Amino acid sequence: NAGVTQTPKFRILKIGQSMTLQCTQDMNHNYMYWYRQDPGMGLKLIYYSVGAGITDKGEVPNGYNVSRSTTEDFPLRLELAAPSQTSVYFCASSYGLRAGANVLTFGAGSRLTVL
Amino acid sequence: QQQVKQSPQSLIVQKGGISIINCAYENTAFDYFPWYQQFPGKGPALLIAIRPDVSEKREGRFTISFNKSAKQFSLHIMDSQPGDSATYFCAASSTVTGSARQLTFGSGTQLTVLP
Numbered sequence: 001n002a003g004v005t006q007t008p009k010f011r012i013l014k015i016g017q018s019m020t021l022q023c024t025q026d027m028n029h030n031y032m033y034w035y036r037q038d039p040g041m042g043l044k045l046i047y048y049s050v051g052a053g054i055t056d057k058g059e060v061p062n063g064y065n066v067s068r069s070t071t072e073d074f075p076l077r078l079e080l081a082a083p084s085q086t087s088v089y090f091c092a093s094s095y096g097l098r099a100g101a102n103v104l105t106f107g108a109g110s111r112l113t114v115l
Numbered sequence: 116q117q118q119v120k121q122s123p124q125s126l127i128v129q130k131g132g133i134s135i136i137n138c139a140y141e142n143t144a145f146d147y148f149p150w151y152q153q154f155p156g157k158g159p160a161l162l163i164a165i166r167p168d169v170s171e172k173r174e175g176r177f178t179i180s181f182n183k184s185a186k187q188f189s190l191h192i193m194d195s196q197p198g199d200s201a202t203y204f205c206a207a208s209s210t211v212t213g214s215a216r217q218l219t220f221g222s223g224t225q226l227t228v229l230p
Contacts, residue, residue, distance in 0.1 A: 004158070035220075040124060042204060042220040043159070058217070090158050102208070103149070104218065106158025 002026050006091050006107035013081040013114045021076040021110050023091030031094045032074040033058075033104065034066065036087040043090065049074055081114045088112075119207050121221025128228050134192040136224045138205035141186065145207040149218070150179065150190050153202045162203070163190070195228045202226070 007022045025032065030051050035043040045058030049068040063085055065077045074093075078085060088111050092104040120139045128134045138148075149164035165172045165179040165188065172179045178191040192199055205221040 040222055042121070042222040044220075045217060048217065092158070102147075102218075103161050103164075104151075104159075106160065108156070108158050 004091055004093055004105050004107035006089075006110050008110060009108065010111050011113070013078075013112065015081060015083065015114060017081050018077070018079050019081065019112075020078075021089055021091070021112070023074045023076065023107060024072050025074075025091075025093040025105070026072065027093060027095070027105065028071060029093035029095050029105070030071065031096070031102070032068065033092045033094075034064070034074070034076045035090045035092065036060065037090060037109075038087050046076065046089075078112075083114050086112060086114045119205060119219050119221045121205050121224060123224060124222065125225045126227070128195045128226065130195065130197060130228055130230050132195050132228075134190075134195045134199070134226055134228070136190045136203055136205070136226070137187065138189065138207075138221050139185075139187045140207050140219075142207070142209065142219075143186070144209040145219075147208045148179070148181065148188050149206050149208075150177075151204045151206060151220075153204065153223075155201075159204055192226075195226075197228045197230050200226055200228050 004025045033048040034046040037043050044060045047066040049055045055066050088109045090109050091107045094102045150162045151159035152162040153159040163174050163177050167183050176193045181188045203224045206218045208218045
């Protein structure tokens, strides 16, 4: 049981380049999330999904896009990379909505540097 | 309204001592308060959580104290061990009709336990 798997673990991009961060979970969780973590800033929600075909913006969605074609996969796309997107990105999933059922299982993170 | 304020930013404790991390919130709709633990290079993982109908919850050496009237909650780590050295995040959430239960995270506390 792998849990939440993110790829790549590390990536360096040039300004203006595009890339996709991949996220796959094998726990049959309906709910998936993308967070970014910046030093001293905690985790900020970028986008989330409540099921296949349904996505919604979080706190900091600008510069990102997501899709959810299957229950398992929730890729995050950066269209025009900017230095402000240098961060560590975490994908997470949860089973349900009720308190306690929404325990987040996080991936190991993807460290992105934009130069 | 959605902020969760966490302090201190960093904490150094001697082995066997008590580590205390504090969080405060404004949104009275929050009804679930988890703490996540993150080791370097890993994603956060749920440590312990509490609901506002209880004032204290203990799991082993970890205790959450909750003060609903003051809108504050804290994590106490008794008999702190070097293996507890990690970053700790408090969080809070509420159910918004039609939306996933979104967690709002504090900014994190980097705990170092000296041997």
